[in-house]
Amino acid sequence: MFPDSGSSKNHADLIAAARQQFESARRADRRPAGFEGGTSDRLNRGEHPVDAIRGYEILREIHRGGQGVVYQAIQTSTRRTVAIKVLREGPFAGEQDRNRFERETAILAQLSHPHIVGIIDRGVESGCYYFIMDFVDGASLERYADAENLDIRSRLRLFTEVCEAVNFAHLRGIIHRDLKPGNILIDTNGRPRILDFGLAKSTDGEAASFGSQTLTGQFVGSLPWASPEQVQGDAAQIDTRTDVYSLGIMLYHLLTGTFPYRVAGSMRDVLDNIVRAEPPAPSSVVGRGAITSGSGRPERLDRDLDAIVLKCLGKDREGRYQTAGELARDIRRYLAGEPVEARRQGTWYVVGKSLKRHRVAAAVSAGFLVLVLAASVVSLALWRMAVRERDEAVAAQRRADLEAAKSIQIARFAQDMLSGIDPATAGDLDKRLMRLVLDDAAARVERELAGQPAVEASIRRTIGLSYQAIGEWPSAARQLEKSLELFRAAASEMDPETLGVLNDLGMLYKEQGRLPDAQAACEKAIEGRTLLLGPEHRDTLISRSNLAEVLKEQGNPLEAEALNRIVLEARTRTLGPEHPDTLTSLNNLAIDLQMLQRTDEAEAILRKVIEVESRVKGPTHPESMRTVNNLAIILQYTGRLEEAENILREGVALRERVLGKDHPDTLRSLGTLAETIRRKGDLPEAEKMFRHVIDEYRRVLGSAHPTVALHIYTLANIVATRGDLPGAEPLFREALEICRTSLPPSHLQTGHSKLGLAACMLKLKKFSEAEELLLEVQKLFEGNPEVDRYWHQSLAVCFMNLYGDRYKESPNNADAEKTAYWRERAIQLTPPTSQPASAPASDAGAPCSSAPAQQKSTA
């Protein structure tokens, strides 16, 4: 035993006692066979299940769990700290363990979110499966909140971020099933990161393979945070609301320091509490001083917070927030002082809350309120009179219903007529005529359907989609946005029609390059459709597939691939392998693979899709033509230029006839053809074609679209290659500016544009701007698995030339050393055997970016 406490003077005694306890514990080998020592013991013995993983330097074991062992390591190429999870049994792992591990990998790959621990790479080393994750250096949620002495509002803000990350997973069909403070670390920047999806359930066909709980006391998840449906063992009942329940328990604990019911004691009692015990309001269990404000004063919880927390903890799933997103939104409302959804039922509550928010305005409005109350009394009298007239009203209602039915019939007829506008069904009709018909229809809707919002919404949606089909995107956006507004007002946010228009808008925004808007619309559509229709309903899968396309467009092909594979699997299983939707998924997956430089796989898939699609959809269907164009891109990418050119010339002619000369799909084909011509070496012809395509794109898409930037960038390269550097510079700058304004900062197209401009600046001897740009590109490329060797080599060559040229102008040791370094680096990166791998986007048409710099002879 230690000596008595109370004396801080005799440190020698304290240290000696500590040493004695330590040695005693170390000597006492009282553990059963197979029970390994603690972390430091193992480390001191230097034992790792896997000795080495190429490219990583293992530092220490962080954690050993049921499924895997997690190490802290350094990625040798970038020197960044990472975490490596290795399948526990190593090469001896059974098939089930490997599958489960792969599933966790696949789930994490879908979840690229700042608050979810991200996956960097995966692989197999000496038979050991592993994946590389972000390393999170931090404390668990509650420990952090306590250590930082966070007040209630700060806790809520932090918790909202957690909810949003959980919602992000839900939108991708992933239910965590083991949410608890220990699985949420707060990093050193105060950002929450959700860990450990080892028990997660994917709603895509993966039945809950592990039961939840058995009579013998077996259980999956963590008991104190488990929901009633989890402990009752009904796997079919586990859905997003299960996670909402766990979030509710966490929130309760975060605010009160206690659980909402007793989770200790006999197993029977604990389970009974989870299923039946009604939790007391958080405000009633918090003792004074539980959480203190910044000024040190104890904070009290109010009824709004009680309502939010208790709504999460409904025993019946229907009574809870339906998604983690709803919960987050309600907490945000609370933080903003607005009425919370959890207490929506009470009109007096809403009025009271509004008055509280707007104290000054409320005082002014007090007189008005009296008038409103007086009016209410009058209304009551009128209502009594109205009751007497009810019978007559019923008859009137019948007449109105008949009129409504008639309107719907008319609307359907009009929709059928308008659907002929879609080139997919209209074949090669004159597109100018279609546009005129649509313009006329839009004007008449405005005039003639103003009093019938539901019908107007429906017709506007059809007109919007028709405009979209002929490439008239601004008009399409106007119609769809108005339709959404009307549906929201006439039906609700959760109405199938409302969700349908949201989904349409998501795709339209994607085409317009409004990527954040597109992502938000797709996510809302998925959220609603998942709840309303189920995760594998055809419409839900369409929205998820659309989200994958948006993610790809934003420069996340890995994430897109993971999501597309899930959708493809579900579609093949539920719709059949030759269903048009399944074929679309295959086409999308092929593009992902092409972007990830897995060209052979992509080509094989596309050839198969073309064969089936021409049979199922017909060769002039826009999607069939799109798949053919994608094959041409792969041929071009792999240097089979003649074959690519033939397919493209045929494709351009077909698209011009079916879609029109200025349809974005036609322009895509033309752009791909121009790039093929460039690669064949006919620069004057390629330049002419690019200028034409850019002009057309500017007209159709607007000048700020990323596709315009990509084509301008390629044109700039052509101009630079023929030696007109002053002519190339403004083009490079314009391309970069569009990227900066229309794409996320980490998008590779931005990096390519910077590299192009840097190479141009270098040749114009503007060294300092060139260096600044190159350093930015270096940062962007660093550790990014999507940047292939070609681009790394181009960067190295640019650096080498920069320092070499600068040295020639003004010899100095620093530039000489840097030149030598980058020359060595450029040599290490074997020259590419093919063109750069910045594969064009879906259907993609857009040209592959050209080489930003030519390698010089050694400086």
Add this chain to the structure above:
Amino acid sequence: MSTSQGQSDSPQHDLVRRAVQGDIDALTELLATHGPQVEAKLKIGRQWRNVLEPGDVMQVTYLEAFMQIGSFRPDRADAFTAWLRRIAENNLRDAIRGLERQKQPQPCRRVEAGVTADSFVCLYEHLAATSATPSRIVAKEDTKRLLEAAIAGLPDDYAATVRMYDLEGRPIAEVCKTMNRSAGAVHMLRARAHDRLCELLGSASNWFGSRA
């Protein structure tokens, strides 16, 4: 080439290197040198001083130092002091946290009096809450056996705290009296005991898994 760090050959650095490699005498010497400085910087609020003294904190801090030294990675000259201070502050924080919560009735955090297999399951679940260890498929008897084994691997004071407070459900005052320790010290010992158990249970799940 000259080194600019200036610490590589110092006696201090040599002591740290030996300590990290498992030389207990070296660590003892380091603690004797740096412990008083760390203690001097501990700030215990007035309201806690009758139930927690700096010496309480340093007792547990020294024990933790012996247990954690293998994972210490010195990266600068004053790294050892900073490391020791972090351990001490962590202990102090947990002690105060425990004392604060002790002021409120918290039946939910406690297991029932009397040791049963359920007590072990509940303790296991509680520990899982503070680590990233998912509970997975846990059988009661396995849990009990594992926890008993893990507790047996703890330093005596840690083990006694967990047994009396967590498993037997004794009131804090009784635990303090039996162990002849202040309430703050007991909370600190319990927090550290839980940390160690989490580590041990993490590795124990290896053993678990083969039977699940």
